[in-house]
Amino acid sequence: MNNECVSEALGDYTLVRLRGEVDLSWSQQVRRTILDALGANGRVGVELSEVSYIDSSGIAALVEGLQNAKAKGKQFALVAVSKAVMAVLQLARLDRVFTIFPDLDAARSA
Amino acid sequence: MNAAPRGLAAAPDGLDDRRALAFLAELSQALALSIDLNKTLAMALGRIAQFMQAEAASMFLVDPASGLIECRQCVGPVNITGLKVQSGQGIVGRAVAENTTQIVRDAQTDSRVNVRVDAETGFITRSIICVPLTTAEGPIGAIEVINRVGGGLFEPADAELLRTIAAPAALAVNNARLVESLVEQQRIRRELDLARRVQKSLLPKRRRDKFPLIGINLPAHEISGDFYDYFDLPDGRIAFVIGDISGKGLDAAFLMVRVASLLRWVGKEGTTPARWLERANAELCQTLREGRFVCALVGQYDRVARSVVFASAGFPPALLQDDGGFREYPADGPPLGVLPDVGYGEQRVELGRSALYFFSDGATDARRADASRIDSTGLRELIVRHLSLAPEPRLRALIGDLKQLDLVDDTTILLLQEPRGANAQTLLDLQFPAHAAQMRSVRARLRETLDEQAVGPEMRDQLVLAVDEACTNIIRHAYCQAIDCGGTDETISLLLTRERDMLVFELRDEAPPVDPGKITARDLGECRPGGLGVPFIRTLMDEWELQPGPGGNGNILRMRKRLQASGTGDTE
Numbered sequence: 001m002n003n004e005c006v007s008e009a010l011g012d013y014t015l016v017r018l019r020g021e022v023d024l025s026w027s028q029q030v031r032r033t034i035l036d037a038l039g040a041n042g043r044v045g046v047e048l049s050e051v052s053y054i055d056s057s058g059i060a061a062l063v064e065g066l067q068n069a070k071a072k073g074k075q076f077a078l079v080a081v082s083k084a085v086m087a088v089l090q091l092a093r094l095d096r097v098f099t100i101f102p103d104l105d106a107a108r109s110a
Numbered sequence: 111m112n113a114a115p116r117g118l119a120a121a122p123d124g125l126d127d128r129r130a131l132a133f134l135a136e137l138s139q140a141l142a143l144s145i146d147l148n149k150t151l152a153m154a155l156g157r158i159a160q161f162m163q164a165e166a167a168s169m170f171l172v173d174p175a176s177g178l179i180e181c182r183q184c185v186g187p188v189n190i191t192g193l194k195v196q197s198g199q200g201i202v203g204r205a206v207a208e209n210t211t212q213i214v215r216d217a218q219t220d221s222r223v224n225v226r227v228d229a230e231t232g233f234i235t236r237s238i239i240c241v242p243l244t245t246a247e248g249p250i251g252a253i254e255v256i257n258r259v260g261g262g263l264f265e266p267a268d269a270e271l272l273r274t275i276a277a278p279a280a281l282a283v284n285n286a287r288l289v290e291s292l293v294e295q296q297r298i299r300r301e302l303d304l305a306r307r308v309q310k311s312l313l314p315k316r317r318r319d320k321f322p323l324i325g326i327n328l329p330a331h332e333i334s335g336d337f338y339d340y341f342d343l344p345d346g347r348i349a350f351v352i353g354d355i356s357g358k359g360l361d362a363a364f365l366m367v368r369v370a371s372l373l374r375w376v377g378k379e380g381t382t383p384a385r386w387l388e389r390a391n392a393e394l395c396q397t398l399r400e401g402r403f404v405c406a407l408v409g410q411y412d413r414v415a416r417s418v419v420f421a422s423a424g425f426p427p428a429l430l431q432d433d434g435g436f437r438e439y440p441a442d443g444p445p446l447g448v449l450p451d452v453g454y455g456e457q458r459v460e461l462g463r464s465a466l467y468f469f470s471d472g473a474t475d476a477r478r479a480d481a482s483r484i485d486s487t488g489l490r491e492l493i494v495r496h497l498s499l500a501p502e503p504r505l506r507a508l509i510g511d512l513k514q515l516d517l518v519d520d521t522t523i524l525l526l527q528e529p530r531g532a533n534a535q536t537l538l539d540l541q542f543p544a545h546a547a548q549m550r551s552v553r554a555r556l557r558e559t560l561d562e563q564a565v566g567p568e569m570r571d572q573l574v575l576a577v578d579e580a581c582t583n584i585i586r587h588a589y590c591q592a593i594d595c596g597g598t599d600e601t602i603s604l605l606l607t608r609e610r611d612m613l614v615f616e617l618r619d620e621a622p623p624v625d626p627g628k629i630t631a632r633d634l635g636e637c638r639p640g641g642l643g644v645p646f647i648r649t650l651m652d653e654w655e656l657q658p659g660p661g662g663n664g665n666i667l668r669m670r671k672r673l674q675a676s677g678t679g680d681t682e
Contacts, residue, residue: 001297024582025546053553053571053577056642077291087571091649 001052005033012042013108015079022058031061038068038076045107049080054088059063066098072106075099128273128429133161137275138286141282146185151279156185156251158275162239162268164255170195170202171251171283179206179251179258186256188231200224204250205240211269214238221302224602237264241273243280250284261443263578277423290293302332309333309363312370314340322411324349324502325524326509328472328517335362336470336522337370342408351377352425352524354470358447369394369404369446383408383421384454387446391423391454394447407468411526426471427486428457429493432464465494465501465527476512484515498655501527502521534614538565543599544585544619549578550632552604559606563613565673573671575648577604579643580617580667588621588665611673615651620664626656 004018014037022030037044045081046062062078077099081089083089089095101107137154151169159167170179179202181193198207201222205212217223217235221485228235242249253276258264275641306329313327325338335355343349350631351373355362369390376389386408386487393406407428409420420428424445427438442455459466476484484492496507505525512521538559544549551575560570579603589600607618629644647654647669654669 021550023546023549023553023578024585025549053574055582056646057582059642085566085572089577090682091572091646105247 001050004050005030006072007033007037009040010104012040013046014040015047015104016044017047017050021053021096022061023053023055024050024057027055027057027061031056034061034065035068038065038072038074042048043075043077044069045077045101045104046078047079049082051082051085054085056092059088059094062098063094073110077088077101077107077110079104091107117414123458125398129541130274133157134275136298138278138292141278147282147286151283152183152185154279155183158253158272159185159255159277162255162272162513163259165257165259166233167253168251169204169229169243169251169279172197172206172249178618178669179203179579182251190226190227193227195224201238201240202252202254204555205242205254206249208250209242209244211273212238212240213240213264213266213269215263216258234428236261239264239269239272241276243276243283245280245284245623250280250287253279258374275552277569281362291457299332300496300497305360305363306332306334307594309367312367313338320529321523322413323526324505325352325522326505328509328521330358330472330517330520332522333360335359336472336520337366338468338522339370339374339377340524341378343378345380346413347380347415347621348411348527349377349380349409350411350469350524351406351408352470352522354403354472355518356401356403356405356483358520365398365402365404369406373406373408376514376567377408380410382456383410383419384442384456387421387423387443387454388452391452392450395450398447405441405445405449405470409442411461413528416528417458418461418466419456419458421456423454424448426469426681427487428472429467429469429490429492430464431493432462437471438486441530461526463527463528466523470520470522472517472519473523475517475519476521476673477518481516490503498657499524501525501529530609530614534607534609536605537613539571540604541601544581544589544602549581552581553578556604563608563673565613566645569671569673572650573615576647577617578668579646580669583643584617584665584667586618586622588624590621613673615669615671617629617667617669618664620657620659624656624659625667629656 001021002073003026008015008017016026016034016037016071018030021081034044034046042078044065046065066076080103086095089098138159139149140154155167155169168181168184168186168190171182178194179196179197181190184190195203197203201212204222212222214220214223215237217238223235223238225235227233238254238256240252241374243251243253252322253272255272263300313325316324325340327334327336327338335358336353338350338352340348340350350368353369353373355366355369373390373392376386381389389404403424405424407420407422407425409418411418422428422439422441422445424441427440430437430439439457442457443452473485474483474485478484484573492508492511495528496504499507503522505596508523511674538555540555544554556574556577557570560573565573584602600620603618607614651669651671654667656665656667659666
């Protein structure tokens with residue numbers, strides 16, 4: 001699975017799709033993409049179903065996104081979190097800090 | 111009698127300063143250049159007699175052993191070589207005892223003069239000067255001149271002259287004696303050194319094959335009354351001995367040789383440690399001299415069961431150190447060689463991964479700068495100080511610390527501990543460039559390896575995460591790399607080993623040493639980006655340690671995980 005990080009505008013919802021193994025080698029790119037998405041109008045979600053691995057620098061990018069959204073009073077959610085990512089979120093005790101939706105529909109209709 | 115030195119005629123009368131000075135210079139030089147002191151002294155005495163215009167002259171030296179003053183050289187009509195006088199008796203005895211010049215103007219009426227020699231030889235003593243041979247440590251003998259040639263009397267000025275001449279002679283004799291004692295000391299030192307080497311050769315050779323026993327013996331002097339030994343038993347167990355002979359020095363060292371052989375001989379039979387001590391005790395009670403005894407501890411270690419059984423005859427308490435701290439095992443009976451029919455108890459310890467220290471009382475008797483004993487407490491502190499080290503470097507560090515203190519007695523330590531990784535199997539040995547882009551393939555290799563070990567997928571992912579976090583910390587913090595910097599020749603080595611159910615992940619780098627105390631870890635659950643790597647490692651691994659690499663180059667990070675532990679790795 002190749003690493004991929006793309007931002008998709010779905011009306012008032014911006015979805016950042018992550019794929020692959022998020023680690024130090026490109027987590028800065030992930031961070032930038034998330035912060036850019038939060039710069040646009042509307043809500044932001046990060047889709048994680050295809051993420052097979054995430055390290056602490058990847059988690060840090062998500063945390064920074066959450067903090068940035070809160071400061072702007074925007075909604076920020078994690079969508080379709082893979083088992084691998086959930087394990088690390090739980091390890092970091094962050095699984096209850098993020099708003100998490102099982103899929104994109106649930107996220108958009110929330 | 112020797113001929114007068116060329117150009118040096120006998121002084122006609124009394125003192126002639128210039129001539130005396132020339133004579134003194136010549137005499138001093140002859141003595142200083144002397145190879146055979148006795149020959150030179152004989153010649154010098156002849157010249158002194160001639161210069162002083164004396165019929166006879168003699169040189170007496172104090173025998174340090176008997177305190178008697180003996181005539182070692184003489185010139186004149188009567189040979190009195192070998193004549194001995196007591197200090198304080200007669201003219202010579204007084205000169206030495208009082209360290210003063212003695213002048214006798216009329217010997218026949220002077221009560222100080224011993225006229226016995228005259229009576230025996232027919233020589234008539236008329237006039238005498240006797241001066242002590244003086245050194246910084248006091249008189250070592252005397253020079254005596256008798257009867258002025260031609261019948262005149264010796265004057266006080268003659269005494270002054272003789273005293274001046276005696277000085278270089280005293281110096282020469284003293285130097286010769288110092289050289290002699292130095293040669294003797296060197297001979298003794300050489301022999302002690304030889305004895306020390308022979309004794310050291312009796313101690314067992316250090317075994318390198320991850321052997322669980324290491325011993326170190328530090329003699330307080332050249333030779334030691336302490337010893338240790340270990341050897342294999344036919345059934346695969348390892349037998350060991352540590353002992354301390356009462357007393358110090360040569361006799362204790364000789365006895366050590368005998369006791370060490372005896373204990374080895376009895377121990378080879380593989381009897382129980384208690385029986386082993388009882389048999390050695392029976393023998394030693396028959397043969398040890400009064401007041402001698404031997405403190406000893408003997409035991410057997412079963413490597414398969416990791417179980418040790420030992421018995422102690424008056425030896426200082428064995429010290430077991432494990433995760434829970436220290437435990438002492440006191441002696442099971444009196445020292446060997448004291449009570450013939452005594453029985454000994456035994457102690458059994460399941461060693462596991464713990465360390466068992468046996469040490470002679472020299473270790474706890476080590477003195478601090480204020481002369482206080484370090485005791486068992488101080489020894490424990492030293493052990494704790496080096497806890498992170500493997501057994502062998504730990505024992506060396508411990509001995510290094512003890513050497514900084516004042517060791518008043520022979521000091522011996524025997525350490526029983528399974529070396530880490532004694533049966534370790536290497537699962538993965540990787541070296542890769544210290545670059546974030548490398549980590550994906552490293553993780554893949556690691557997952558593969560852990561799958562082969564049938565580690566569950568959940569724990570596998572956790573271990574991969576912990577190793578990845580450790581590597582990225584090395585890249586970012588030890589090598590201080592910018593994240594996107596490539597093309598450096600900095601590397602990281604990853605060694606994964608397994609011993610039974612213990613996985614050990616060892617990461618080595620060549621970065622400047624990192625101070626483990628400066629590694630901070632945030633609390634999990636704190637919502638901020640960054641700083642999660644160390645808490646992940648701490649949570650996911652059972653233990654981890656960071657230490658400098660060999661020679662202080664680079665860092666070694668070791669992380670351990672026991673596979674039996676709960677599968678979640680969440681140890682809180």
